[in-house]
Amino acid sequence: MTESLSPVVEMRGISLAFPGVKALQDVDFRLFPGEVHALMGENGAGKSTLIKTLTGVHRPDSGQVVLAGTDVAFSSPGQAQEAGISTVYQEVNLCANLTVAENILLGREPRKLGGIDFPAMRKRAAEVLSRIGVHIDPASSLGEHPIAVQQLVAIARAITIDCRVLVLDEPTSSLDAGEVAELFRIMRVLRDEGVAILFVSHFLDQVYEISDRMTVLRNGTLVGEHLSADVDRRALIAQMIGRDLGALEAIEEAAEKHQADGPVLVQAEGLGRRGAIEPFDLDIRAGEVVGLAGLLGSGRTELARLLFGADKADSGRLLVDGKPLHLRGPRSAIAAGIAFSSEDRKGEGLVADLSIRDNLVLAMQAARGWTRPLSRRVKDELVEKYVAALDIRPANPDALVRTLSGGNQQKVLLARWLVTEPRLLILDEPTRGIDIGAKAQIQHLVTTLAAEGTAILFISAELEEVVRIADRIVVLRDRHKIAELDGSASLDEVVELIAGGAAPEKVAS
């Protein structure tokens, strides 16, 4: 952490261009042993590209990478790994059907008589796990463990080799508060052993909690490098989004609260599903934004899925306009004017290999059935309207959704549902993992839709966002609905309810 130490990684004047995009321009980056270094920037700022340049996935067009005083030019991730740079990606990429020990030592198995020495393998795996204080059976199969533990196994795998640099690319995005705390504990252990840790996260609180130093990128250029203690939140955001401070203000102004007095649109009576969410009552009125607050695993998504018919309820009933509605699946919910934008954009939301146009009209076309196609003219009108309204980039309707940034993918998913003109729009984590500009646009859209009479059920891990935007807040804990607060509730009140003894997942300062 002190300047007297020499950096373990030094990247100088890195530039890299992809067809049509200058991904990195003359970026310098230093990483010191024994520090946690946060790489900050909006989506598309060049964070991933810089990491991939370091880990040998991309080769820079110009500039040099110096590892522990020697010039290096990795041509594959394998080479980088051998040199002591390990990476753990956002999505766990291990084999769920193999054991924990096999995953940790895959490709480096201890051998005996031409075969794998399983006892030795389990022993070595157990040693690595105990080094980071994770106590699970190395012989158990990885798939049995929750994602958070799998992530820790991925870290264990990363440090089995002599690891000098550990890159963690958004490791916390699917973890709850306790799991994040566990991850941070392990990161501190490794840091104190002298490992240099490069950390990427969209959660500012986590960045401030764990990082010693940060480097900020914007549009592929270096904006600055600071000690985390030296730069406050507002200044950091200003650096990340640049001149566009208007976006920040837009977020703060976005929420104009109002007490909705429209008719009750959707009503759940004792609706529940074993193992997912305990029976709950809930009224949602037209033109109202109902926020769902709770930790990850508290049943937020599960509640939403019941209202949409994505899962079948095994108790209670759902009324729409006061009449009971039996949901046989998403189709009947869509027919009743309910739309659900999943938190899992890639897995459950978008069809990645289809174009923006096809994704946009998918829900509407599905409701009409394949024999009644939308005409090209209608499609083009819809696409043009929503691409402009949501500022989707690129504005080329034939671009494959796979190639879009996270924020733009989210907008395409939103647009798919807006096209169907839903009466209740359920948004599960619509702002996760997207940059602050897109976040502001989506929050603004939510309030606009509500003002026009659409009911919104808004779910977010960022409590601050829920409190700011919701007219009414429903609080969940341990798969129970425990409270309902009106929109004037403060963040502290909600946190206290949610915590109920447990640590809050995400408390903004």
Place this chain on the structure above:
Amino acid sequence: MKNRLLWPLIALAALLVLNLVVTPSFFALRMQDGHLYGGLVDVLKNGAPTLLIALGMTLVIATRGIDLSVGAVAAIAGAVTCVHIGSSGDAGTAFVGMAIALVLCAVLGLWNGFLVAGLGIQPIIATLVLMTAGRGVAMLVTEGQIITVNNDPYRQVGAGFVVLPISILIALAVLGLVAFTTRKTALGMLIESVGVNPEASRLAGVKSKTIIWTVYVFAAVCAGIAGLMISSNVSAADANNAGLWIEMDAILAVVIGGTSLAGGRYSLTGTLLGALIIQTLTTTVYTIGVAPEVTLVFKAIVVIAVCLVQAPKARAALSFRKVAVS
């Protein structure tokens, strides 16, 4: 898109050129009694059943499925028609027989769809049931005999001519119909959507089951028409050998045409090219006089070569070699 079809096109051209070198008259076309004859016409005519089945297979594969039962279904179609025709020579009987056969094939497609979409059985297992049982059904229908018929209207389907062989015209008509239907309705988009991401499609309200059911029925009907061609061409129904291993040729045609077995985006033009490559290859084996005992090895080598040049990794390795040599 163009890029994806480039290599199959080159492979086809190479095979055709090889034939031209060995048989200089290969490209020659001649009219005789108003019928067009020639090497190319033969390729198209013999490839028609494979093309038909490959078209159905393309849509099935696009939904992440596969249909192994098409060969057996083809045999059933021929068997049912021939048994119905019996010793009759008139056109009415032939048409009724073919209609019965095709309706039966549609029912068999419903059965496959039921196993896959209704019961959620993996497609390769679900259609394996009918692949083996279907031959048995065809045997039952023909009572284990090869049924020969002498019905001129029926013979036209596989062996008749309207300038071009009728089987070619039928195959091209079905190709046109599929291309038109999938592009002009939303079927193509919904098939791709289900194939790329079934769960996202379900949550968007796509009736995945109906789509899956539709493609299996379509594949079975295509197989039925192909079975009629095969049986009509020889005026006989052979429950054991009609359409034997044709499912493998069809799957190969789809893959060579650039449609991924993982489902999703598909290319009908690619499948057409794939089917032509396979048929040209079979023809080539005869024209260049490959010994019968190594025929399959020869075919395998060509198919591997075609698949390799399509794989980005293999292409990269090849171009690297070129650079190294120069």
